[in-house]
Amino acid sequence: MRSEILTGAIVLALVFPHCVMVTDGIEVDVVYEAAAMPQAVLTDMGYRVKLDRALISLGRVELLECDNFVLQVWRLFVPGRAKAHEESTPTSLGVPMIIDLMESSGAVLFAGTLRPPPGRYCGIRVVSAPADADAIASTPERADMLESVLVLEGVVEHSETGLELPLRVRIAEVIEGDMPFDEPLVFDGPRSVTVSVRINHIQWFDGIDFAVSAGAAVHQKLVENMKSSLAAERL
């Protein structure tokens, strides 16, 4: 009798059903959408830019809380210190990704899923930083992206004067771009949304007079244009 009770208790414990139920919480899928690349980009200053190579390295994407939005924007004026493979948190993805703007023209690229706590989120920040060897889409042919955030190669020609110049841009500085949402994302319970970050590189060459500008001036204007070309949209 004693042994039966003991045996029964142990057997009952050993056959205790194993059960796991998981309920998804708040999830924000982030995708990148690169604008469709035409044969040549016509700038507002009359230049035609024909790109042979256009690569960008994105290091981090981060949701911005409404309450901290001003503070987050202020950080734009502080020198960036981003690096490849930063630690991911519920509000930021630290997985670096190299995007070939020529190959990805018009494509939707999945960056990852954020799992933020409840709150109000007014925007999203994208940080462009040099990649590392583990970055998504990193290949030996793209080894220069380990030291660059943006690589552009091609030819620039003026549509009227016929002036033709080679275009070779390599930008290594960390670039942060903040994009406000049209309406805040408000999370007070589990739900899933998708946010698209659009990269419209068609505008990147506007305002640059390649005939008189070169080097740092072109880089600076490109960075400004790059930041302003980013847009976030909730799908």
Added chain:
Amino acid sequence: MGVKLWLLITALALPLWSASEAAACGTCSVGDPTLTIVGFEQPSAKRVRTSATARHRNDRIGEENVDQLLLSEQRLELAGAYSPTDRWTLSLMMPLVHRYVTAVNLAESDIWAPGDLEFRVRAVVYRDRSFAPRHLIGLIGGLEFPTSSIERDTEGVPLPLEFQAGTGSWDPIVGASYTMFSDPWSLYLSSVAIFPTQGTADTKAGTSFRQTALGQFQPWTFLAFQLGAEFRIDQPGFIAGVRDPNTGGHITYGTFGIVALPHDKILLHITVAVPLIQRLDGAHEEGLAITGGLVYEI
């Protein structure tokens, strides 16, 4: 008459010590969960006991609004113990674990799983006299079996140790205890170390040392009050060779318990453990723990 009364009270009081443990989980327990069934009195030859013990505890792991996990755990421990002689006691304890984990993004995991089966041996190596000893020194040995299931994420990667119902490893247990009786007071001290090995999911809990100090006052034969302290110090845990930052450190609980004997074969106990000093590594905060149960002598 006086001696008989003393013996009777002592005999009744001895099992009451058994409710001294704080609530526990597979990876962050305090105290000795098998004491409920084994007790720390002098074993009675040929005695068989069974017990059911319920434990509840809360845990906060991680930084608030960043990566915090809220853990609520309930365990039902079914156990049996047998004393072949008046010096040896063998016990088996099987926990059934329910864990409810809430992530910072309100994702929830509801886990029901068996924990790690635990086998222990307690040997009385010193007693000042055979009958109604006033001083007992015992040695404790044991082994935890990897019977718990290993919880994994959707990609098959083992979840942090906090999500697991047990360590999933073969864990040797070594310890010693001392008991002193001075009716109606009693004192119990024990030190137990657990040495987890590599778990079945490439997890490794850190070596854990637990110290229990407990005093008991028994004004009546059917009721006793306990006051004590439970100390635990852990080495960090590792998953796939990477340190889990929120493991390791030490914690001290204050415990208060009540033990009742409604029948000569039944013992009821309830203990509340309050964390007093927490020096746990990383962002890790343990909460109130409550233990209640029943011991039945067959």
